[in-house]
Amino acid sequence: MIVIMGIHIAPAAVADFHQVLNDHSRYWGERDLRSLHLLALVQEFGSTCMVARAEDGIRGYVFGFVTPDGTGYVHLIATRDDARGTGLGRRLYTAFAEAAERHGARKLKAITSVENTGSIAFHRSLGFDTKIVDDYNGPGRAMAVFHRDLPLTVSRP
Template identity: 50%
Template structure:
């Protein structure tokens, strides 16, 4: 499996320059704020030549929050997404997190299925991101 390393601002620039290779036609530039690399860099992972990445942080309530995770189209189906999740879970656990959390839109069936295969429970929360902005909240306890 590809070695993971801490994400850099150069990695972030490469991701932003090639977003469709990770996210298709979805406009997710807003999810890629530099703070995830600059301020939460110890939980921002990149694989290989930016074959995949995960940006997350540890919330004060002992929750490892997975903000964005994506695998480049050239590396899908290799287990890289699982590898990124495992690395983040380990980092979160070492910092005192007792569970993981991720958020996605109700229409993102692929993400929901992926997280459920990793042991997450999916729950639809009405108005999670404001009126009319339902989200699926994915959670998993850390052993």
């Protein structure tokens, strides 16, 4: 567990998953991404699914896993509306990267829609290479695909 400024970053539990879904709009605004939240990730890959807890609830989370080829794949990362700009996303990525390395990961990967300019800028600030891959998510559905080697060393913005 990582503790910084009253925020505890620790592996997610099933109850955390349900709390994140209950507070979905605090993390994602008007975008409804609940269908991307898979309880199986927390149940099967709990040691690489992290939540950042404070006295007032879950401020952010990252759900991911390590693939058989040694890639730490970040499926979802989000910070609550009142925690943005605090460096929490960077701390969550660091916690995920450390957990992924313990499970044999040598590199990191994530994807987002090409329209998600905030996510693209965030990943680039963490040192990820970015490629737009046509048809990545099906015909006519290009995605921004991020890659970088481990270890992940980040500093506050």
